[in-house]
Amino acid sequence: MTKINSNYLKLQGSYLFAHIAKQINAFLAKNPNADIIRLGIGDVTLPITKTVLDAMHSAVDEMGKKESFRGYGPEQGYDFLINTIIENDYTPRSIQFSKEEVFVSDGAKCDVGNIQELFSTDSIVAICDPVYPVYLDSNVMAGRTGEIKDNGYFDKIVYLPTNKENGFSPSLPDTNVNLIYLCSPNNPTGTALTKEELKKWIDYATKNKAIILYDAAYREYITDETLPKSIYEVEGAKKVAIEFNSFSKTAGFTGVRCAYTVVPKELEAYTDKGELYSVNKLWNRRQTTKFNGVPYIVQKAAEAVYSPQGKKETKELIEYYMTNAKIITDGLTNAGYEVYGGVNAPYIWWKLPAGIKSIDFLDILLEKCHVVGTPGSGFGPEGEGYFRLTAFGDRDRTIEAVKRITSTKFV
Numbered sequence: 170m171t172k173i174n175s176n177y178l179k180l181q182g183s184y185l186f187a188h189i190a191k192q193i194n195a196f197l198a199k200n201p202n203a204d205i206i207r208l209g210i211g212d213v214t215l216p217i218t219k220t221v222l223d224a225m226h227s228a229v230d231e232m233g234k235k236e237s238f239r240g241y242g243p244e245q246g247y248d249f250l251i252n253t254i255i256e257n258d259y260t261p262r263s264i265q266f267s268k269e270e271v272f273v274s275d276g277a278k279c280d281v282g283n284i285q286e287l288f289s290t291d292s293i294v295a296i297c298d299p300v301y302p303v304y305l306d307s308n309v310m311a312g313r314t315g316e317i318k319d320n321g322y323f324d325k326i327v328y329l330p331t332n333k334e335n336g337f338s339p340s341l342p343d344t345n346v347n348l349i350y351l352c353s354p355n356n357p358t359g360t361a362l363t364k365e366e367l368k369k370w371i372d373y374a375t376k377n378k379a380i381i382l383y384d385a386a387y388r389e390y391i392t393d394e395t396l397p398k399s400i401y402e403v404e405g406a407k408k409v410a411i412e413f414n415s416f417s418k419t420a421g422f423t424g425v426r427c428a429y430t431v432v433p434k435e436l437e438a439y440t441d442k443g444e445l446y447s448v449n450k451l452w453n454r455r456q457t458t459k460f461n462g463v464p465y466i467v468q469k470a471a472e473a474v475y476s477p478q479g480k481k482e483t484k485e486l487i488e489y490y491m492t493n494a495k496i497i498t499d500g501l502t503n504a505g506y507e508v509y510g511g512v513n514a515p516y517i518w519w520k521l522p523a524g525i526k527s528i529d530f531l532d533i534l535l536e537k538c539h540v541v542g543t544p545g546s547g548f549g550p551e552g553e554g555y556f557r558l559t560a561f562g563d564r565d566r567t568i569e570a571v572k573r574i575t576s577t578k579f580v
Contacts, residue, residue, distance in 0.1 A: 176312045179323070185302050185547040186210050189531065196535050206570040208497075208558045209541040211356070211516070213421045215489060217470070218482035221420060224473035228466040242462045245453065246273025246429065250468045254429055257475045258414070264401045270433055270449060272456055273463050273471075277386045277415035277428040282307040283459075284382060284411060284430070285348070287451045288438065292347040295327040297339045299357055299548030299555075301384065304350040321550040330551050331358060333520075337509065338366050345377050351400075352384040354391060357548045357557040358518045359510015361396045367403045374409035380438060380448070381410040386428075389419040389487055391513045407433040411448070418515065418561070420474045420483050427463055427471045490515050493567045494560035500571035515560040518545070522580045527556055530579075538573040 189209050197203060217225070231237035245251070251268045259266055274280050282303050290312050296304050305326065308314060315324025322328060327346050329339035337360040339351075351370060354361040374381050381400065388398040400406045412431045416422035432452045437445040473479045498511035507520035519542075521530055527544035534540050534556075543559075545552030562570070 174310070174312075176310050176314075179309050179314065179316060180306060181317065185543070188547075189541065189543060192531060192535070193541060196532075203539050205535075205539050205541060206562065206566050206573075207541045208562050208567070208570055209543045211418065211559045211561055212423050213418060213486075213490075213561050214563050215421055215486055217421055217425065218479070218486065220476060220479045220482055221470045221473045225466055225470045228469035232466065239465045242465055242468075244457045244460050244462045245269075246271070246463065247465065247468050250472050251429075253472050253475050259399070259401070262399060262402055264399065266431065267434070269453075270431055272430045272432065272452065273468060274428050274430060274456075274460065275426040275463050275467075276417065277384065277413045277430075278303055280413050280428060280430045281382065281384060283455070284413075284452070285311055285313075286455060287448060288348060288380075289441075293325070293327060293345070295329055295342050295346040295349045296549075297331045297350065297352065297355065298328040298550060299331060299545060299552030300350065300352055301356045302548065304352075304382075304384075305549075321546070328549070328551075331355065331360075332551050333509075336360075337518075338362060341369060341373050345379075347379050349374060349379055349381045350384070351381055352386075354387045354510075354514035354516075356384075356387065356514070357510075357516055357543065357545065357552065357555075359512070359514035359516040360518075361391055361393070361513040363395070364397050364403050367397060367400055367406075371400075371403055371405045371409055375405055378439070379409065380436070381406075383410050383412045385412055386415040387418060387514050387516075388414070389483075390491060390515050392491070393513055396513060401431070401433075407435045409436065411436065416471050416474060419487065420471070420479075421486055422467075422471070425467055425470060427467050489564070490560045493562060493564060496564075496567055497558055497560060497571055500575050504575040511560065517558040517560065519556045519558060521545075521554055521556055523554075525554075525579065527553055530556055533579060534574070537577050537579070538570070540570045540573055 251271045255266050285307050294308050314326050317323050327342050331337050331339045337358045383400040400410045415428040432449045434449045436448045438448050440446050494511040497517045501508045509518040511517040527546045531544050543557040545555030
């Protein structure tokens with residue numbers, strides 16, 4: 170008798186964004202002519218820029234010639250991209266890494282979900298609430314949680330409330346934990362942690378022999394120059410933190426797929442015998458066993474992002490989306506709503522009118538405005554009463570969505 174991994178049965182229904190897609194399809198089945206504006210899933214809408222596209226075309230041509238054709242590449246990524254990442258994302262910040270510490274992958278979501286494989290299933294996990302669902306769901310699948318309770322919380326998980334009361338900056342846990350997921354700028358609240366706040370977490374992890382899993386996928390959207398774009402800007406981080414980065418939202422690679430994860434050689438964890446072991450070696454072993462590497466064509470495209478013209482074009486993409494964020498934020502604020510985010514991140518965290526559940530508001534907004542967003546409760550119990558809107562839409566459609574929302578009464 171073949172048995173399934175019963176931990177999967179603990180998951181709540183379908184994945185959040187799959188649920189939203191199902192709701193939209195059901196609505197369109199009844200209203201086939203509805204003009205839907207999608208500000209829900211964080212998918213970009215602008216095309217790949219010319220410099221990046223030219224690099225991809227050139228790489229495609231190389232693959233068509235015997236003398237320049239490439240088959241399997243290194244699972245960790247080609248040196249030309251890894252060295253370019255280090256030279257542009259870390260060296261200017263006085264952060265030094267060797268090429269063996271940077272791993273190119275096909276997406277930060279994949280790495281964030283897979284990294285937990287390196288750690289024992291009895292590890293105590295701390296997760297911000299609300300936050301990106303993959304952090305929690307991947308640990309549920311691995312068996313690190315108990316059952317979900319009526320209040321929406323899983324047993325054995327340490328939740329870190331991230332709400333208006335604490336300025337959307339999670340407080341340190343009052344118990345010992347082993348793995349800490351931090352996301353800055355945060356998805357969904359759109360708020361970013363300061364160096365002082367990150368130092369508290371680094372000191373906690375150092376004292377308690379914990380490891381921080383730091384998701385920096387939206388760091389290029391930070392406009393406040395006093396805020397860190399990498400956790401490694403803070404002293405001591407190399408010994409306690411893994412950092413995840415992505416080209417998806419910065420350079421529009423959601424459909425191309427490329428990211429990278431930094432696992433410092435200084436980072437160590439304990440074996441069952443209490444001996445220290447390199448996490449870098451473990452991740453390298455995992456990747457070489459379960460991952461065949463990102464295509465050469467895609468890595469050449471990612472390299473082009475760092476060229477002078479590539480940087481200029483990428484900056485223009487980010488400015489376009491951040492202008493959308495300002496349009497949404499200003500529109501909702503002027504209409505009397507309470508909103509957060511939208512300044513250092515492409516997400517707007519909208520406080521709903523009292524008494525409306527966020528999952529219900531998904532249908533209300535769809536029905537009344539033909540606009541799609543994401544229920545806050547989908548990011549955790551603390552997200553109840555909030556709704557996330559994304560700035561990754563088309564400019565004219567974003568303006569139209571704000572117009573529809575602000576001219577509608579919801580209570």
